[in-house]
Amino acid sequence: MLVVEGLVKRFGGFTAVNNVSFRVEPGEILGLIGPNGSGKSTIFNLLSGTLLPTAGSIKFDGREIAGLPPHRIINAGVGRTFQIPRPFRRLSLFENVALAGYFGQNRHSVAKANEAAERALGLVGLPADRAAKVDGLGAAGLKKLELAKALATGPKLLLADESLGGLDEKEMDQAADMLRRIRDELGITIIWVEHIMGVLMRVVDRVMVLDHGEKISEGLPAAVAADPRVIEVYLGSDAQAAQAVAAGRG
Numbered sequence: 198m199l200v201v202e203g204l205v206k207r208f209g210g211f212t213a214v215n216n217v218s219f220r221v222e223p224g225e226i227l228g229l230i231g232p233n234g235s236g237k238s239t240i241f242n243l244l245s246g247t248l249l250p251t252a253g254s255i256k257f258d259g260r261e262i263a264g265l266p267p268h269r270i271i272n273a274g275v276g277r278t279f280q281i282p283r284p285f286r287r288l289s290l291f292e293n294v295a296l297a298g299y300f301g302q303n304r305h306s307v308a309k310a311n312e313a314a315e316r317a318l319g320l321v322g323l324p325a326d327r328a329a330k331v332d333g334l335g336a337a338g339l340k341k342l343e344l345a346k347a348l349a350t351g352p353k354l355l356l357a358d359e360s361l362g363g364l365d366e367k368e369m370d371q372a373a374d375m376l377r378r379i380r381d382e383l384g385i386t387i388i389w390v391e392h393i394m395g396v397l398m399r400v401v402d403r404v405m406v407l408d409h410g411e412k413i414s415e416g417l418p419a420a421v422a423a424d425p426r427v428i429e430v431y432l433g434s435d436a437q438a439a440q441a442v443a444a445g446r447g
């Protein structure tokens with residue numbers, strides 16, 4: 198579904214993403230992990246058209262999308278969430294999601310956008326009541342709103358950036374289960390970025406690890422959690438927790 202080859206992003210003299218190549222198969226959940234500043238969000242910004250690549254190719258469904266503007270990439274079926282939610286606070290919850298549906302699906306039909314918003318809000322467990330406000334949503338609620346907006350655009354591939362940030366343990370588990378359900382029930386392929394390994398390892402099919410803009414490991418969760426280069430980057434503790442989780446999954 199996605200074939201990335203030789204992706205490079207430089208900011209001036211600084212290389213944030215250095216010759217990264219990977220593939221995503223239809224229906225899989227690929228985890229993309231790495232310490233803060235390793236280039237995860239930059240890769241999402243390149244995949245979604247928010248940033249122009251310095252070099253490299255991004256093929257989605259066989260078509261080159263590298264360098265296309267964001268709205269074309271969304272219309273082609275690549276949806277994304279943002280690590281830092283910035284909803285329109287003067288619009289209702291429903292309007293925020295319907296707006297994403299209106300522009301994201303390129304149908305420009307208010308009726309279709311409203312339908313998409315209702316479905317998406319139901320899926321993430323937020324009220325589809327049209328009067329509900331954005332104010333008062335906590336960290337977990339704002340993450341759900343990000344997800345609902347991305348789902349309303351009708352993605353085939355969903356890029357989920359740090360869906361667990363600011364959540365407590367129970368909320369993290371629920372968010373992880375939600376991503377799994379989105380894949381299982383809607384058949385949406387997912388790339389899931391996170392800097393915390395543990396919960397992610399329980400849900401993903403495959404993991405890729407970045408460090409300083411380079412891919413240092415890739416494979417099944419248990420193998421990646423046991424990779425000495427990954428353990429070194431994560432200073433042992435988080436990797437051990439991830440190993441335990443990966444070993445315990447059915």
Ligand SMILES: Nc1ncnc2c1ncn2[C@@H]1O[C@H](COP(=O)(O)OP(=O)(O)O)[C@@H](O)[C@H]1O
Nearest residue numbers: 208211213231232233234235236237238239240
């Ligand atoms: N627009 C930008 N201009 C300059 N440097 C940037 C920009 N965006 C990201 N960076 C740098 O690129 C590196 C990777 O950032 P990022 O992709 O956000 O990391 P991650 O999401 O893995 O925490 C960091 O050192 C960050 O400071």
Ligand SMILES: [Mg+2]
Nearest residue numbers: 237238280359
């Ligand atoms: Mg990031």
